[in-house]
Amino acid sequence: MKKRKFWFFCLLIIAVSLIVLGLFDGEFKTVWQKASTICLECIGIG
Amino acid sequence: MKADMRKTERKRRLFQILAAFGFNLDFPSLARGEISQAKSKGICVPVLNCYSCPAAIGACPIGALQNALSSLRFNLEAGQKKLGFYVIGSLGLIGLAAGRLPCSWLCPFGLLQELIYKIPLPKIQIPQKATYLRYLVLLSLVILLPLLLVDALGFGAPWFCKWLCPAGTLEAGVLLALLNPGIRSQLGFLFAWKLSILIIFLLWMAVSERPFCRTICPLGTILGFFNRVSVFRMTVNLNNCILCDACQRTCPVNIKIYKNPDSSQCIRCLKCETVCPTSCVAHGWWIKERESDQPETI
Structure with missing residues (x-):
């Protein structure tokens, strides 16, 4: 259980740091732009 | 025990239905046959829900991951x-919270699979070896090919979405083809392939x-890695098993939960817990538990 908690908190710090870094680099907007445009590959056109 | 199972199953079905609608709430866009422009589409949802579904109000994390990797070289x-x-980071956060719990409680494509499986037909077990295919799909179609095969400008393609994802074909392709004549007129070989x-x-x-969750789904595969550390976890009291x-x-x-409650295949549906005759299988959020509360479990 201690091992589980240790890895959990290590990975949590990494995950939160990555999200914060990504947000500062404008990745939220990048994800939104892609998600709000028709994805031709998803549909099966391009 | 059967009453327990019915209660849990009803609760789970309710969650699945609410989630299917919750992740696809933009009905006006659906009526117009156009993609939703909701600001919430910058947030990755914890399930495989295609962002090109007209009503989708969140981003599919697998689609978003492929797009990030396919434009990495250009960036x-x-x-x-x-x-x-x-x-x-978003994928990590989802996995750390719940592991594969969203697969059985929230995923619309999981719900579809469960409903279709109810059709009374002879059933076939999936060989264990076939379940390893999901690692190959994740590594090749989601990570390596989008990252490495790029055009002159440095852009790759979302290979999983383009060549394989049946969730995208159903939620986006078929739906938009039905609703939008402009898109319907452009369909060709690729759509026929994906439809097949x-x-x-x-x-x-x-x-x-x-079958999709067990042999292909890259999101389930990624979340499965987190089953070992997630806050939500399964436990088995071996003294009673x-x-x-x-x-x-x-x-x-088709797993034996008592061999490994943290199995990367376990989707946390809790069916094992409700059928266990000795009640040795349990679930919980370890953040609420104290060390002294733990029985002899694995």
């Missing part, structure tokens, strides 16, 4: 720092339990 050459950290894959999976779903295998017989992914 680096252009001096931009967009390296996909946000998507990778969708039909194969729909037929497979009728005879095998959750009589090795009757009732858990395996009811398990949609």
Whole structure:
């Protein structure tokens, strides 16, 4: 259980740091732009 | 015990239905046959719900991950720092909270598979070896090919979405083809290919339990890595276990929970917990537990 908690908190710090870094680099907007445009590959056109 | 199972199953079905609507709430866009422009589409949802579904109000994390990887080379050459950290971090956060719990409680494609499996037909078990295919799909179609095969400008393609994903074909392709004449007129070989894959999976779903989750789904594969550390976890009290295998017989992914409660295949549906004759299987959020509360579990 201690091992589980240790890895959990290590990975949590990494995950939160990555999200914060990504947000500062404008990745939220990048994800939104892609998600709000028709994805031709998803549909099966391009 | 049967009453317990019915109660849990009803609760789970309610969650699945609410989630299917909750992740696809933009009905005006659906009526127009256009993609939703909701601001919430910058957030990665914890399930495989195609963002090109007209009603989708969130981003599919697998689609977002492929797009981040496929434009990585271009971004680096252009001096931009967009390296996909946000998507990778989001996937990590979802996995750390719940592991594969969303697969059985929230995923609309999981719900579809469960409903189709109810069709009374002879059932076929999926061989264990076939379940390793999901690692190959994740590594090749989601990570390596989008990252490495790029055009002259440095852009790759979302290979999984383009060539395989039946969820995208159903939620985006078929729906938009029905609703939008402009899109319908452009359909060709690729759509026919993807539609064939969708039909194969729909037929497979009728005879095998959750074939897509078990053999292909890259999101489930990623979340499965986190089953070992997630806050939500399964436990088995080995002192009470009589090795009757009732858990395996009811398990949609055919695992023996007492061998490894943190199995990367376990989708946390809790069916094993409700059928266990000695009540040795349990679930919980370890953040609430104290060390002294733990029975002898694995």
